[in-house]
Amino acid sequence: MLNQKELNKIEKGEEIDHFLLVKKFELKLTKAGKQYLSLELGDKSLSLSANVWDNFESILKNISNGSIVKVLGLLDEYQNVPQIKISSIRLLNESENVSPKDFLPVSTRDFEIMKNEFFERIEKITDVYLKALMVRVFNDNNFGKFSTAPAGKSWHHSYIHGLLEHTLEILKICDLMCDFHPELNRDLLISGAMLHDFGKIEELNFENSFEYSDKGKLLGHIVISAMFINEEIKNIPGFPEELKNCLIHLILSHQGKLEYASPVIPKTIEAIALYQADELSAKVNAYKNAILSIPNSENKWTKYISLASTDLYNHGLSSEYQIYHSDNDKKINKSLFD
Numbered sequence: 001m002l003n004q005k006e007l008n009k010i011e012k013g014e015e016i017d018h019f020l021l022v023k024k025f026e027l028k029l030t031k032a033g034k035q036y037l038s039l040e041l042g043d044k045s046l047s048l049s050a051n052v053w054d055n056f057e058s059i060l061k062n063i064s065n066g067s068i069v070k071v072l073g074l075l076d077e078y079q080n081v082p083q084i085k086i087s088s089i090r091l092l093n094e095s096e097n098v099s100p101k102d103f104l105p106v107s108t109r110d111f112e113i114m115k116n117e118f119f120e121r122i123e124k125i126t127d128v129y130l131k132a133l134m135v136r137v138f139n140d141n142n143f144g145k146f147s148t149a150p151a152g153k154s155w156h157h158s159y160i161h162g163l164l165e166h167t168l169e170i171l172k173i174c175d176l177m178c179d180f181h182p183e184l185n186r187d188l189l190i191s192g193a194m195l196h197d198f199g200k201i202e203e204l205n206f207e208n209s210f211e212y213s214d215k216g217k218l219l220g221h222i223v224i225s226a227m228f229i230n231e232e233i234k235n236i237p238g239f240p241e242e243l244k245n246c247l248i249h250l251i252l253s254h255q256g257k258l259e260y261a262s263p264v265i266p267k268t269i270e271a272i273a274l275y276q277a278d279e280l281s282a283k284v285n286a287y288k289n290a291i292l293s294i295p296n297s298e299n300k301w302t303k304y305i306s307l308a309s310t311d312l313y314n315h316g317l318s319s320e321y322q323i324y325h326s327d328n329d330k331k332i333n334k335s336l337f338d
Helices: 112-123 128-137 140-148 162-180 186-195 214-219 221-233 241-253 269-292
Strands: 015-029 035-042 047-052 067-077 083-093 321-326 328-331
Touching: 047 067, 112 128, 112 140, 112 162, 112 186, 112 221, 128 221, 128 241, 140 162, 162 186, 162 269, 186 241, 186 269, 214 221, 221 241, 241 269
Parallel strands: 047 083
Antiparallel strands: 015 035, 015 067, 035 047, 067 083, 321 328
């Protein structure tokens, strides 16, 4: 069990004496043509770049993504981006009681509450075919994987139980859209929301670190999900063909655009609702976590984020506004999950 200060709470110039997880490593060249080892190192709270300029040959032979290293150094900055200035680095010794799982971030939401919310929502599905499909798909074995998996490798909800948390957010958004627009088929949309990212349980490996599997790289979670659901539907007698096509369309189109890896674009009102709900959940979570990961410093801006095509600003304004009524204070910006 680790007992060390989280990286996002360390200030510039502060000493680092940490076990860290290797997220990425690469040999690079300086402008003078000299090789150096470029690393991305992290804990549960933050990932930072670091460079080893000399005597890295022995460690290079033995590290891989997911390796644990002991690092001595300090938190520095380069071009206003925090990085670790390494004075020494070594691999974990077998006698040291540290596991890769100690570095995997975990959802801050209570797992049992999320689990109950998920299955309570399945119980509310009234279409007999869709409900039967949900019960088949989310059996104990599949739900164990689904509820443990992150929703992504690094962009959004990239922590243990993240896929379940992301799905529950989308369910609430989709239910709200159905309240606004009764023309939407609620059971179809909710079922599509539950299944849209199911393939991530095979697209990602998440035992020791978050990496894409061979199957994930070759097929992608959208195709994995669609293939799996199509096979499961075959086990439900009389499942309507139109319902099957519309459900699988939700899975295939949920990333919205061909250039975003969806093989088709949304062509039903449920599909456009799911695409936008997925975008809202994913991007707010990703942007929020990017801001929360800014190390303690006077800099209010994140580094440039290629997936967002911008850097982000942390205004520092409190999210907990208050109404004052004599002796009683009341928070008015609670989460829907509170």
